[in-house]
Amino acid sequence: MDYFKRTKIKDILQKDIESYQDVKVLGWVKTKRVSKNIAFLELNDGSTVKNLQIVILNPSDFALEEINRGASLKIKGYLEDVPNREQSIEMKAEKIDIIGTAPDNYILQKKEHSFEFLREIAHLRPRTKTFSTVNRFRNKISYAIHKYYQEKGFQYIHSPIITASDAEGAGEMFKVTTLDFENLPKNDQGEVNYQEDFFGEQTGLTVSGQLEAEVMATALGDVYTFGPTFRAENSNTSRHASEFWMIEPEMAFCNLEEMMDLIEDFIKYLFEYAIEEAEEEMEFFDQNIEKGRKETLQKIINATFARITYTEAVNILKKADQSFEFPVEWGMDLQTEHERYLTEKHFKKPVLVTDYPLGIKAFYMRANDDNQTVAAVDCLVPEVGEIIGGSQREERYDVLKKRMEEENMNIDKYEWFLELRKFGTVPHSGFGLGFERILMYISGIKNIRDIIPFPRTPGNARF
């Protein structure tokens, strides 16, 4: 079989090969340079951003006019070291099979395209250098996430995609239903009767796997989820997507302070992994996306994250020698401009802000002794903003129930969640890390639509 006998271009370029003779490669043509007595092709197979140069010493023997940029080829030949050229190894072609031709209206040109244009051709953009690099990078960091938690003894759990519980405060849900919109069943009050729906109640796509992660943490100890998350918010920003991937660790017997140590360690681990294990990708980002990205990451690895309370943050902002569009008052949520000031101007590094006012945070966050604040933490980073939101959870049955009643929640629906606090309750903590946001931060890519292969944003679900 050709598939298993071919050699990956990455291995060839690293000279990780058994023989220089009878080598077979499969890939796509990036450029073609033809003259009477010699021709060159550059072939890419997705294993690396680099191309393999194919040398054709007798161009008239090959149907080169049919081989255009974008065509897929199978090439047999032998390899040769070429010490004094741009590439150190290249392939002399002996046999070329055209698997698929590419007409001359192939839209990807041999030049730079704008990110906005490439978003409109999401089916072809993975073939560009930037996006193939982004996707290889995404793969490597996904692996790093599993590696980190597995090595720490966390268990990977699968929280449901379809859920009846709205993790309050996390955002609007997409509805999941099999009801006939043209003929909705109504109850006596004239409202839609969800009892007749598929699940017998109103359901939606998950906005967070946290509640289920808490269930699993109270059985398995340390767990994490890593999966898609959906928010139906009409958000139009460079850092929001309607479908994104989130990592949610949940740890039994863990308090806020201990979790913050994990957050800092985890983020630094990912940075180090990127620099060491995704060398090619980081080099590409450093050269083509943001100069100095690697150095910035290295500085953060060596730095200690700032840790302040919300109250301290408010005091810093009040003393700031800068005017803000929105006022800073204790009890109000921090605005993006405030967060940016803290992380970009004041500390110039990631900041962990804790102990937010009770009134602006979700019901499940543990109330502090002052009864004014909760044991919450947000991790802010320059440029991207909030990449982590987490908290120690309220483990006291009565306190949680009272809080839920105050928020007019349907206690019956969350009885199972409350029962975790009834039987062998433990202090526990967890957080959510936006996968795309950490990828953006490490790579320097400025728009979330360019770090996920098929972005879903309001008005856009093509491809």
Next chain:
RNA sequence: GUACUCAUAGCUCAAUUGGCAGAGCUUCUGACUGUUAAUCAGAGGGUUAAAGGUUCAAAUCCUUUUGAGUACGCCA
């Protein structure tokens, strides 16, 4: 959802502010070359996003629609 900005050749952009729609790249043809975003010469390519209005004259001004970008809100 709100505010602002933008939409001109396949792509990236000009058009001296209301006065003959143009360049580079891509593509095609030819020449030449161990080339490497090859090079050189030539050719092709347009309902200026759509609809309407003002004007002797609109890519340019006005209205509406559509799409995009940025900022904000919501959050990860």
